[in-house]
Amino acid sequence: MGLGTSGKGHIFVTDMDSIEKSNLNRQFLFRPWDVSKLKSETAARAVKNMNPAVQITTFTDRVGVETESVFNDEFWMALDGVTNALDNVDARRYVDGRCVFYRKPLLESGTLGTKGNTQVILPNVTESYSSSQDPPEKSIPICTLKNFPNQIEHTIQWARDSFEGLFRQPAENVNLYLSTPNFVDTALRGNTARETLLSIKEYLVDARPTSFEECVAWARHKFEELFVNNIKQLLHNFPKDSVTSTGQLFWSGPKRAPDALVFDATNDLHLDFVVYAAKLHAFNYGLKGADDREYYRKVLKTIHVPTFVPRDGVKIQVQENEQPNNNDSVTADQDELDALVAALPKPAELAGFRLTPVDFEKDDDSNHHIDFIAACSNLRASNYNIAIADRHKTKFIAGKIIPAIATTTALVTGLVCLELYKLLDAQPKPLDQYKNGFVNLALPFFGFSEPIAAPKMKYNNVEFTLWDRFEVGNMTLRELLKHFETQHQLEITMMSCGVSMLYSFFMPKKKVEERLNMSLRQLVETVAKKPVPPHAKTLVLEVCCNDAEGEDVEVPSIIVKL
The missing domain is CATH 3.40.50.720 (NAD(P)-binding Rossmann-like Domain)
Known part of the structure; x- marks a missing residue:
């Protein structure tokens, strides 16, 4: 050209x-x-x-x-x-x-x-x-992902979420706890306080490895938790012959009745999960992993896995409109939260210690990110009798490759x-x-x-499009209100800049009086509590107005030339 x-x-x-x-x-x-x-x-x-x-x-x-x-x-x-x-x-x-x-x-x-x-x-x-x-x-409903998958896309997304929940988010929480003075207070005010504190306790106290063998043990216990215990708990809540209030079988339609897996170190898929989960967990802690599969089988023989007994009273989300239960069967009370906080080591005791979060990268085959997600997804698919996917398809879906x-x-x-x-x-x-x-x-x-013409809008018989705007200088708020009344026959009822509300008809009279004599730049800086950037030559104000008849009308934005 x-x-x-x-x-x-x-x-x-x-x-x-x-x-x-x-x-x-x-x-x-x-x-x-x-x-x-x-x-x-x-x-x-x-x-x-x-x-x-x-x-x-x-x-x-x-x-x-x-x-x-x-x-x-x-x-x-x-x-x-x-x-x-x-x-x-x-x-x-x-x-x-x-x-x-x-x-x-x-x-x-x-x-x-x-x-x-x-x-x-x-x-x-x-x-x-x-x-x-x-x-x-279109997103996948949370209850489908957590408990009722019926497509391989569901299990891959679940595995992708598990990757974040096992190897990135807990490590970031630990680092924030160790480096941010008021992190615990902030966490306690959130909706996931128990979940956050439990993950910090697990990664700093309960399951903090000092050797790669302990990473293998952690991975083996995660296998049991995700593909055995959780499935047994689900079937305890909803046995395969359970029926709904209408008499219909609960496990029907898109709901597939799952089966708990039995770990087998000679099964390549089972071993894949342990190998890649252990390596990623070791990466969090800066520990060196191992490649020899016989080494893993040897370590696995020494690991004791406790027998799981399903609990009564555990709430499981069935419908999308139900409140998801992030904390298993227990609603955290203040005593439990206090106990969790007390169980955490003081940040000063771990000065300089940090975990390394795993940032997902689909294109590096040596990092084993896709390998873990493929193993995790296919084990989940095996639970629900869903046809498994090869590594290529898993990478395509998990990596959201366009x-x-x-x-x-x-x-x-x-x-x-x-x-x-x-x-x-x-x-x-x-x-x-x-x-x-x-x-x-x-x-x-x-x-x-043909391109679609810009739609025309109107106020007081004045037509405008999205390309039009009011342009004014850095006048005071009082002058701007007067200017709109006399020049455009418009009454400004509300005015904002970004997320800052600068003026509204329902503001207390005293606050309005304080702002009327401020220049528009000063007003924005006062309300936003930060200066206008030095490179900014203009401000964009959005306004709601009433026309000459007192009707609410749409009008162009205001450009303030500084």
């Missing part, structure tokens, strides 16, 4: 991520030897090799509120347009909001396997990306470039010359439509 190759032409690209192996099959700029390098810098080098005349500046920053000092007013105002290649909705909505604020055209796009889409967003003409949104991703095909990427890139030609053309074009694209190579389907 020759983009950014002459005159003042320039391309700015940013990406804070590094290249992973799973990125290699979906694009054309990265090669195997680029793995672990920064995406933006590597992509820029590849493009410069293709065309040395192209002028590119790279960043390695996330585009978001926290980097508005980097991507500031001067940066955005200098742009002619923006193209998105993002992988999450929050980032898309943020960039879309910036483009609306600075009135910059945006070419939005995305792919999912053989499917792809492109969207053209034109200042003052079309709706924005945020004007519509996809329905929320299927990507280079062909789809190339097609969507081409469609975006066609619209980019139109945007950069000096001759303005009518809306019907631009096209949003929707494709599915598997069908195949190729559909195009």
Whole structure:
């Protein structure tokens, strides 16, 4: 295209991520030897090799509120347009909001396997990306995950959650307990105080290993807890022949009656769980693991596993609308919480001691993260007679890998470039010359439509769209209220900046009087209790207003120029 190759032409690209192996099959700029390098810098080098005349500046920053000092007013105002290649909705909505604020055209796009889409967003003409949104991703009910799985996806998600609950969250809780003076007080005010304190006690007192053999023993006991004892307790509460209040068998429909497993060290799946759980537990404590499976079998013979007796009175969540029971059968009372706190070692006694949380990484085969999740999921599936999944499928689901095909990427890139030609053309074009694209190579389907025009709203017979705003200087609150009454025939009833409520009609009169003579900048700083960042040239205020008839009306935002 020759983009950014002459005159003042320039391309700015940013990406804070590094290249992973799973990125290699979906694009054309990265090669195997680029793995672990920064995406933006590597992509820029590849493009410069293709065309040395192209002028590119790279960043390695996330585009978001926290980097508005980097991507500031001067940066955005200098742009002619923006193209998105993002992988999450929050980032898309943020960039879309910036483009609306600075009135910059945006070419939005995305792919999912053989499917792809492109969207053209034109200042003052079309709706924005945020004007519509996809329905929320369907989640698995908690009761299904915890007690009634019926698909391998359920057991993989359960195993993924178990990974966090065994190897990351407890280690982080321990470190917070050891490093944060008021951590216990904060934890006691939360809804999961008992669960948090129990995990700290387990990892610091009850099951703190001093050797790798103790890590193996811990893993063996976890096997018994997760795949034997919990299942026996569930069947104690709901025997296989139990019926509901309507006389229907409880274990019917999507509910599969489980069976407790019997540990067998000669079963590779059983041993897999012990091996990988022990290694990850050892990683938490900085202990060296072992690879020889005969070593594990030898240690396992020495481990005593107590017989489990199911308890009466244990509440198990059956319906999604029931309150989940995070604390087994016991509601923690103050005496129990006090006893848990008293059982913990004083942080001063463990000065310098820290655990190493395990941060999930799907693409490093040597870390055994996927190996553990695969073993854990397949054991859970064995409990419920669900067909097990191989490691590849487990990695795909647990890692939430978005299927990507280079062909789809190339097609969507081409469609975006066609619209980019139109945007950069000096001759303005009518809306019907631009096209949003929707494709599915598997069908195949190729559909195009005109971008949707920005919907028009009205107050006091004044039409406006999402691209409009009121612009004012750094006047006082009193002057702003008066300005809206006289210039726009609008009564401001509420006004906010971010999460800070600056003014409302129901505020105490004394508080309103204190704020009326403050400048808008001073008002924001006073209420938010922090200064406006030095790089900020404007403030955005959201207001609710009544029109001349006293009716509540929607109005544009207010931009305060500082």
